[in-house]
Structures are given as C-alpha cells and as structure tokens.
Amino acid sequence: MTAFAGVTISWPALAPILVLTGAGLLIMLVDLVSRATLRGLLYGIGILGAVGAGLTMLPLYGHSVTTLAGAFASDRFSWLFDLVLLGSLAVTLLLSSLRRAEDGGSPGAYAALLVFAAIGGMVMAGAANLMIIFLGLEQLSLALYVLAGMGYPRAASQEAALKYVLLGSLASAFLIFGSALLYGSSGGLSLDAVHAAASVPSGLFVTGLALFVVGIGFKLALAPFHSWVPDVYEGSPLAVTAFMAVAVKAASLAVLARVTYVVFGHDTSALAPLWLLAIISMLVGNVGAIRQRNLKRLLGYSSIAQVGYMVVGLAGVGPQGLSALAFYLVAYALTTLGAFAVMALLADGGEEYADLGAYPGLAARRPWPAAAMALFFFSLAGIPATAGFYGKLLLLAEGLAAGPWGLALDVTLVVGTVVSLYVYGKIVWDMYSFTEPEAVVPTGNALPSWVAVAAGALGTLVLGLAPQLFAMSQPFLSVGPR
Amino acid sequence: MQIPPVADYLIVAAALFVVGVVGFLVRRNPITMLMAIELMWNAGNLAFAAFARSFGDMSGQVFVFIVITVAAAEAAIALAIVVMVFRRRRDADVDDISVMRG
Numbered sequence: 001m002t003a004f005a006g007v008t009i010s011w012p013a014l015a016p017i018l019v020l021t022g023a024g025l026l027i028m029l030v031d032l033v034s035r036a037t038l039r040g041l042l043y044g045i046g047i048l049g050a051v052g053a054g055l056t057m058l059p060l061y062g063h064s065v066t067t068l069a070g071a072f073a074s075d076r077f078s079w080l081f082d083l084v085l086l087g088s089l090a091v092t093l094l095l096s097s098l099r100r101a102e103d104g105g106s107p108g109a110y111a112a113l114l115v116f117a118a119i120g121g122m123v124m125a126g127a128a129n130l131m132i133i134f135l136g137l138e139q140l141s142l143a144l145y146v147l148a149g150m151g152y153p154r155a156a157s158q159e160a161a162l163k164y165v166l167l168g169s170l171a172s173a174f175l176i177f178g179s180a181l182l183y184g185s186s187g188g189l190s191l192d193a194v195h196a197a198a199s200v201p202s203g204l205f206v207t208g209l210a211l212f213v214v215g216i217g218f219k220l221a222l223a224p225f226h227s228w229v230p231d232v233y234e235g236s237p238l239a240v241t242a243f244m245a246v247a248v249k250a251a252s253l254a255v256l257a258r259v260t261y262v263v264f265g266h267d268t269s270a271l272a273p274l275w276l277l278a279i280i281s282m283l284v285g286n287v288g289a290i291r292q293r294n295l296k297r298l299l300g301y302s303s304i305a306q307v308g309y310m311v312v313g314l315a316g317v318g319p320q321g322l323s324a325l326a327f328y329l330v331a332y333a334l335t336t337l338g339a340f341a342v343m344a345l346l347a348d349g350g351e352e353y354a355d356l357g358a359y360p361g362l363a364a365r366r367p368w369p370a371a372a373m374a375l376f377f378f379s380l381a382g383i384p385a386t387a388g389f390y391g392k393l394l395l396l397a398e399g400l401a402a403g404p405w406g407l408a409l410d411v412t413l414v415v416g417t418v419v420s421l422y423v424y425g426k427i428v429w430d431m432y433s434f435t436e437p438e439a440v441v442p443t444g445n446a447l448p449s450w451v452a453v454a455a456g457a458l459g460t461l462v463l464g465l466a467p468q469l470f471a472m473s474q475p476f477l478s479v480g481p482r
Numbered sequence: 483m484q485i486p487p488v489a490d491y492l493i494v495a496a497a498l499f500v501v502g503v504v505g506f507l508v509r510r511n512p513i514t515m516l517m518a519i520e521l522m523w524n525a526g527n528l529a530f531a532a533f534a535r536s537f538g539d540m541s542g543q544v545f546v547f548i549v550i551t552v553a554a555a556e557a558a559i560a561l562a563i564v565v566m567v568f569r570r571r572r573d574a575d576v577d578d579i580s581v582m583r584g
Contacts, residue, residue: 101537129542130545131541131545131548132562134545134548134549134552135548135552138552138555138556139562142552142555142559143558143560145560145563146559146563149563152566155570158563158566158567159567160569161563161566161567162512162563162564162567162576165559165560165563166512166515166516166519166576167557169516169519169523169556169560170519170522172508172523172556173499173502173522173523173525173526174522176522176523176526176527176549177495177499177522177526177529178523179526179530179545180495180526180527180529180530180533180542180545181529183530183533183534183541183542183545184488184529184533187537187539188541189541189542190544264511310556
C-alpha cells in the first residue's frame, strides 16, 4: 500500500511520450471534423509530433532520472531507442502518406495507431518494471495487430492480421506467466527486485525468466519463435511492415537488453540459452532468405538474422556491448527503412515492387533508386564503407571478448554474413543486368518517399564512412541503464 | 478459514497454462484458439494474485487488473479480425487461411 505514497513524477522525462500522445489525440480529433481531402494533414501532424517529441528530449541530455516510483527510466540508453523509434515513426508516416483510398482503412485511424504504437515502444524503452514492460508491449502490439490488417482489400493482409494477433497474444501469455513467476521469486515487480532474486536463482526464478525470454523472443522474432514473421511481413501494408521491422525490434531489444543488463549485471554466464537462440536466428534467417521471391518476405528473414547479430552485443559484458548493439541498431534501422522506402518510391506506395520479379534491369530504368537499393543491401550484408560493416566489426569485437560462447557467436555471424552476401548480391546483380522485368511495373516518383530514401542513404553512408562521428558520442552511449 | 499455501495456487495456475498451450496447439478454429490464449493469460493472473496475497503486496494485484483490462482490448481486436476474415471466407479454419507460401 505504501508504494502509492510519495510518488514523484518527473514531467520532463515523460515529455516526449506526452507530446506524442497529444499528437495522436489531435490526429483523431482532426480526422473527426475534417473531410477526406485533409488526409495529408493527418500524417503531417504525426510527423510534427515525432519531431516535437525529439526536441523535448534535448533538455534531458545529461539528466538521467528514474521516475514514477522507479518504474520508468529516462536515461541515455532509453533516449537512443526513443530516437530510433521516433525516426522510424516519421519515415513510416512519410511512406504512409502515399496510401490510396482503395488500400483500405481510414487515414485517421491509420496514422493515430502508428503514433500510439510508437508510444508503446517508447514506454518499453524506458520500462524498469515488469508491469510497465507489459503495458508498453501491449500498446505497441495491439496497435500493430490492427495496422497489419489495414490493407484488408487484399486477402494477404487479413491473413497477416489474424496470424499476428494469434501468435502475438500467445507470446504475451508467456510474458505474463513468466512475469508472475519472476514476481513470485523476487517479491517485487521492479527489475532491481528481480536482480536481487538472481543472486540465488530458484527454480521459480529460472522458469519465470525462461518464459519471459520466450515471450520477448516471439516479439523479437528470434528463431525458433519466428514462424509468424514471413507471412506477417508479406501480408501487412508496405509502410506498416517497415515500422514492424524497425520499431518492434528496437523496443523489444531495449527490453531484452535492460533486463539482461540490470538482472545479470556483468555476469552473463547464465544466459547461454539466449546465445543459442541468437546462433539459430542467424542461421535460420540467412538460409531462409535464399529462396524467397518476395522482397518483404526476404527482409523479414533478414531481420531474423539481424536480431541474432544484435544479441551478440549483449554477450559482450557491460556498456561496450550495449554501445555496439546500439550502433548496429541505428545502422539496421537506416538501411531497412531505406530499403522499404525504395520499394514505396518505385511503386508509389503500392505493393508491386515487393515482387523480386520487378527488379531485373532496374538500374537502366531507374538509376538512382537502384543505386540506393544496392547501397542498402550492401549495408545489410556488411560491405565496407557502409554502416552495416562497421556495426558488424563492433559486434565481432564484443563476441571475441566474451569467451567460448562469444567465439561461437562470432563464427556464426561470419558464416551468416557470407550467406547473406549471396542473397543480396543476387538481387543487385539482377538490378544491374540488362534484362527486362517479368511483369509490367509502375514508375513512382513521389516526394515523401524520395525524402525517406535520401535520409536512409545519407545516414548509411555517413555512418559507414565516418563511424568516428558515432564513436565521438561514445560517452553518450557507454553509460548503460543502471 | 485456513488459506491454502501459495504452492497449491501455483499448481492450478500451471495446469491452466498447460491446458491453454495444448488447446492452442490442437484446435484449428481461431475463436477456440483465442479462448485457449485467454486461459493462459488468466493462469498468469491467478499466479500473480496468489503471490500478491502471500507477500501482502499490492503491486501484484494491480498487475492482475491491468492484465484484465488489456485482455478485454485484445479480445475486441482479435474478434474483429476474425470477423473480417470470416466475412470474406465464410469459414475460419487456420489451416485453410494461407494465400502466402515460402
């Protein structure tokens, strides 16, 4: 009972979330009173909200606090994930503005749900309490279940929504039961209480943690909990898939990283099962990508592998590993959003360029989008001079410092990279060959998607050519969640 | 009245959870699968309430209320999606719902 007395609230720390909530509510209000012609305005409010939330984070710099009775942390760690989430929200809204009436769904509901999903992700990024983790995760997931079905005139979108809601709720069930057992073993909901229980792990604690990791693993799509990814990624509307691929991964990784870091501290020896999941993910993701004919599906498999890579950052003990993870996450976000933006640009927001049959000879028809796509694929594969290359170097270094399991992770990372070189190289080869596409393909040229492509390409190149820019902000990252 | 020890509640909760998992795996009707998931969520609730009672701590009870609230929202969304799929297909067996391959 006493937990409710004397709770102090740090409003500045909550400001980014509050600003974004305001933007979401405003979208719903404007949607209520406006006619269909104001569609662009709705997405604009969302983008302004994302920018505004980013601005309210500026005065936070250097003032890490834990607020709401220790349940919500606003620190350097959560800010970075917040920025990734806000960036992916802005890009997704840009791409969504190309949606046509026949794509289904009300633009107001669509834009508001995207904003609320991003808020859920930000809550997860700062959650230092099992209850807040659950709340943030559900806000993110519930909004995305609906968004996955927002392309409902296509049967594939309906199917994606059904599969996502069934398997997502199953994952939440594991998370709830795991949280209950962790609570039972530690006597409190805060991660610090769970940390105290970790020093003498009971059967209850181990079972609870295992169920919790299974739940997060489902959301994060770590193999073998990835079965929903290909279908959901293929069926969901293009922009929603882009958001899923970046925001859901970022928020779930934030939870996983904070839980492992706070609960286990510098002793990660108990996390061997997690490393095993990462190894399986890297293999399943890259090998599964080989035979795909649909680019959204292929990027889904690729994202399974990329999450496996990022978990290697957790194997490195302490802040250094987190900063490697953060660098790779930023690189992954830039390239993945960029790749989806190119797809949206070429087809004017349609789904035609999800089919890999549309890519042969692309460089001759559309040289700049083809070059951007090649750059993003090179970064995903980890070719030097791109952000992905430096990110993989950082992760490999973390693996080397982490003992025998780290070595196994490193070897799998290299093997996975070789396989992915073939996967992406084949598409780039197709684009730069003088062949004709298999089907009639549209030629889109919309400004919003150009902005998104340019931002992604610029970020990928800058981080790839001058990674020391990010290294300069090392102090910004190296302080972990504690 | 003597209150049973927390372990008894935990056994019931674990049994509920396992029934839910098995139900999810063997049933092919999405509505039955959702009911199985609901059982699993409530298994967590029971465990939370039992632990909260034994600790004399309110936070576990609060978690139960939050789970109940979220479960209501989740059920509304899931049923709406099932209705959407049913309207197009006139049946809703998850094994038949597969236009995507690969």
